[in-house]
Amino acid sequence: MTISLQQIEQLLKENKLLKEFTHENSWHYDLPIENKTLTHLSYDSRNVTSETLFFCKGASFKEEYLMSALTEGLQIYVSEIPFDVDAHLGIIVTDIRKAMAILSMAFYDYPQSKLKLVAFTGTKGKTTSAYFLKYMLDEYNNQKTAMFSTMNSTLDGKTYFKSHLTTPESLDLYRMMNEAVTNGMTHLVMEVSSQAYKLNRVYQLTFDIGIFLNISPDHISPIEHPTFDDYYYCKRQLIHHSKQFIVNLDTRNVQLILEEAQNSQIPTVTYSATNKQANYHWEKGSTSTSFEVKSNQDSLNLCATYELGLMGDFNKDNALASIIAARLLDVPIETCQKGLKKATVPGRMEQLIQKNGSKVYIDYAHNKVSLTNLLSFAKQEHHDGRIITVIGSTGDKAISRRKDFGEVLNDYTDVAILTSDDPGNEHPHDIAKEISRYIVNDSVEQHIELDRETAIKKALSMATSQDTVIIAGKGRDLYQKIAGEDVAYAGDFTIAERTINE
Numbered sequence: 209m210t211i212s213l214q215q216i217e218q219l220l221k222e223n224k225l226l227k228e229f230t231h232e233n234s235w236h237y238d239l240p241i242e243n244k245t246l247t248h249l250s251y252d253s254r255n256v257t258s259e260t261l262f263f264c265k266g267a268s269f270k271e272e273y274l275m276s277a278l279t280e281g282l283q284i285y286v287s288e289i290p291f292d293v294d295a296h297l298g299i300i301v302t303d304i305r306k307a308m309a310i311l312s313m314a315f316y317d318y319p320q321s322k323l324k325l326v327a328f329t330g331t332k333g334k335t336t337s338a339y340f341l342k343y344m345l346d347e348y349n350n351q352k353t354a355m356f357s358t359m360n361s362t363l364d365g366k367t368y369f370k371s372h373l374t375t376p377e378s379l380d381l382y383r384m385m386n387e388a389v390t391n392g393m394t395h396l397v398m399e400v401s402s403q404a405y406k407l408n409r410v411y412q413l414t415f416d417i418g419i420f421l422n423i424s425p426d427h428i429s430p431i432e433h434p435t436f437d438d439y440y441y442c443k444r445q446l447i448h449h450s451k452q453f454i455v456n457l458d459t460r461n462v463q464l465i466l467e468e469a470q471n472s473q474i475p476t477v478t479y480s481a482t483n484k485q486a487n488y489h490w491e492k493g494s495t496s497t498s499f500e501v502k503s504n505q506d507s508l509n510l511c512a513t514y515e516l517g518l519m520g521d522f523n524k525d526n527a528l529a530s531i532i533a534a535r536l537l538d539v540p541i542e543t544c545q546k547g548l549k550k551a552t553v554p555g556r557m558e559q560l561i562q563k564n565g566s567k568v569y570i571d572y573a574h575n576k577v578s579l580t581n582l583l584s585f586a587k588q589e590h591h592d593g594r595i596i597t598v599i600g601s602t603g604d605k606a607i608s609r610r611k612d613f614g615e616v617l618n619d620y621t622d623v624a625i626l627t628s629d630d631p632g633n634e635h636p637h638d639i640a641k642e643i644s645r646y647i648v649n650d651s652v653e654q655h656i657e658l659d660r661e662t663a664i665k666k667a668l669s670m671a672t673s674q675d676t677v678i679i680a681g682k683g684r685d686l687y688q689k690i691a692g693e694d695v696a697y698a699g700d701f702t703i704a705e706r707t708i709n710e
C-alpha cells in the first residue's frame with residue numbers, strides 16, 4: 209500500500225483541508241519538492257521510518273515526539289501547526305483528523321468499497337447486536353464476516369483480538385479493513401461510537417446499513433461530551449452516512465431522528481418492542497428466550513418466530529434490529545433463525561448455577577439503563593430470594609453513573625457489594641463511597657470490597673439457594689484500567705466459574 213505526495217496534495221486540496229506546505233523555511237500552496245511515494249502511515253513517533261507519513265494528532269501530542277521521529281529518519285509530517293523542526297516537508301492542514309481519514313482511506317485503496325458495511329450505534333446493545341448479526345451473516349457467507357467491536361475484533365472472521373477503542377482511529381480502521389479484504393471477508397459489522405463522529409474517526413465513511421439502537425444520557429465527561437445534546441448530535445451523524453437506516457421507534461426523541469432521515473431522504477425501517485406503528489415489533493414467544501416478529505406490512509419478509517441464546521427482553525430489541533439488517537443484506541429467514549439461535553456474546557447475560565442452586569448472572573451492564581434492565585430482569589425471574597449485586601463505577605469519565613447506580617440499587621437490590629471497575633486515576637474507595645452516598649434505602653445491605661475478585665467470592669458465598677447473584681460491569685474483560693495502565697484481570701466470568709467449581 210502506498211500514497212504519493214502528488215496524491216496527498218490533490219486529496220487535501222479537493223477536500224479543502226490544505227493550509228500550506230513548509231519546506232526549508234518557506235511556505236507554499238503547491239507541492240514544493242519532487243514527487244515521492246510513501247509506504248507507511250503512523251501517528252506514533254515510536255513507529256516511523258524514512259518512508260513514513262507521520263500525523264501529529266491528539267490533545268497530548270508534544271513537539272518532542274516529532275523531534276524524536278525525525279532522529280529516526282522521518283522526513284515528512286502532517287500537522288495542524290507548522291513546527292520549527294528540521295523536516296524535509298511539513299504538510300499543514302486545517303483538521304488533522306479529517307486529513308488522516310482522507311489520506312488513510314486512499315493509502316489502503318478504499319477497502320470500504322470492497323465490503324458490505326454495517327454500523328451499529330446506541331447507548332446500549334451495540335456489541336450484542338453486532339454479534340447477533342455476525343452469527344447470522346456467518347451462516348450465510350461461510351464465516352466471511354469481519355467485526356470491529358468494543359471488546360473483540362476479528363479480521364478473518366474467526367480469530368479475535370482485544371480492541372483498544374470501540375471505533376478505531378481512522379488510520380487503524382482502514383488498515384484493519386484492508387486486512388479483512390485481503391483475508392477474503394465480504395462483510396464488516398462494526399460499532400460506531402459517538403466519539404468516532406466527534407473525533408472524525410469515520411469521517412466521510414458511508415455505511416450500507418446504519419442502525420440506531422437507543423439513546424440515554426451517558427458518556428458526559430471532560431474527555432467525552434460536554435452535554436447530552438452533544439452526545440445525541442454526534443450519534444445522529446450516522447443517519448447522514450448510511451445508505452439505508454434502521455431505527456428503534458422507542459428511542460428518546462425519535463421524531464428528531466425520523467425528521468433528519470426524511471430530510472436526507474435515507475430509506476428507513478423502524479422497529480419497536482411494543483409500538484405497532486413501527487414497521488416491525490416483537491411479541492413474547494412460548495419460552496422466555498423466544499419471540500415473534502410482527503408487522504402490518506412485512507415488506508422484508510421476516511415475520512416469524514425466533515429463538516435466542518440470551519436472556520433479557522432488551523436482547524429481543526437487539527435481535528430484531530439485527531434481523532432487519534440481515535434481511536436487507538438478503539440473508540434468508542431460516543439462516544437468520546439458525547444464526548440467532550447459536551449466538552452467544554462473551555460477558556453478556558452469561559449464566560452460572562452454584563452448587564446450592566443459586567443463579568449467577570455475569571453481565572457487562574455499566575450504565576443506568578443497562579443496570580436497570582439487568583436488575584429488573586433478575587427481580588422478575590427470581591422473585592423469591594435476595595438479589596446480591598457486585599458493582600463498581602469507572603474512574604475519570606462518565607461520572608454521573610455513580611449517582612445512577614446508587615439510585616438503581618435503591619430500587620432493585622437487597623445487597624450491594626461495591627468494588628473497583630477501571631478506576632483509572634481515581635481511588636476506587638472514593639468512587640465506591642460516592643455510589644454508596646446515593647443508596648438511601650436502608651434495607652439495602654451495603655459492603656465495600658475494593659478487590660474485585662474478593663468481592664465476587666464474597667457475593668457467591670453469601671448467596672443461599674433462593675438468592676441471585678449479579679456481577680455487573682466487566683463481563684469477560686481481561687484488564688482493569690488503573691492509573692494509565694491496563695492491569696491484567698482474570699475477568700468476572702472466569703473468577704465466578706472458577707469459584708463455583710472449587
Ligand SMILES: CC(=O)N[C@H]1[C@@H](OP(=O)(O)OP(=O)(O)OC[C@H]2O[C@@H](n3ccc(=O)[nH]c3=O)[C@H](O)[C@@H]2O)O[C@H](CO)[C@@H](O)[C@@H]1O[C@H](C)C(=O)N[C@@H](C)C(=O)N[C@H](CCC(=O)O)C(=O)O
Nearest residue numbers: 251252253254265266267268269273373374375401403431
Ligand atoms: C479523547 C479521546 O478519544 N482520546 C483518544 C485519542 O487520544 P489523542 O488523539 O488525544 O491522543 P493521545 O493518546 O492523547 O496522544 C497524543 C498523540 O501522541 C502520540 N504519541 C504519544 C507518545 C509518544 O511517545 N509518541 C507519540 O507520537 C500518540 O500516538 C497520539 O497520537 O486517540 C487515542 C488513540 O490514538 C485514544 O487512545 C484516545 O482514547 C482515550 C484513551 C479514550 O478513552 N477514549 C474514549 C473516551 C473513547 O473514545 N471511547 C469510545 C467508546 C464510547 C462508547 O462506549 O460508546 C470509543 O470509540 O472507544
Ligand SMILES: Nc1ncnc2c1ncn2[C@@H]1O[C@H](COP(=O)(O)OP(=O)(O)OP(=O)(O)O)[C@@H](O)[C@H]1O
Nearest residue numbers: 331332333334335336358522556571572573578581
Ligand atoms: N438494547 C438494550 N437496552 C438496554 N440495555 C441493554 C441493551 N442491550 C444490552 N444491554 C445491556 O447493556 C450491557 C452492554 O451491552 P453491549 O455490550 O451489547 O452494549 P454496548 O452498546 O456495546 O456497550 P458499551 O458502549 O458500554 O460498550 C449488556 O450487558 C446488557 O446489560
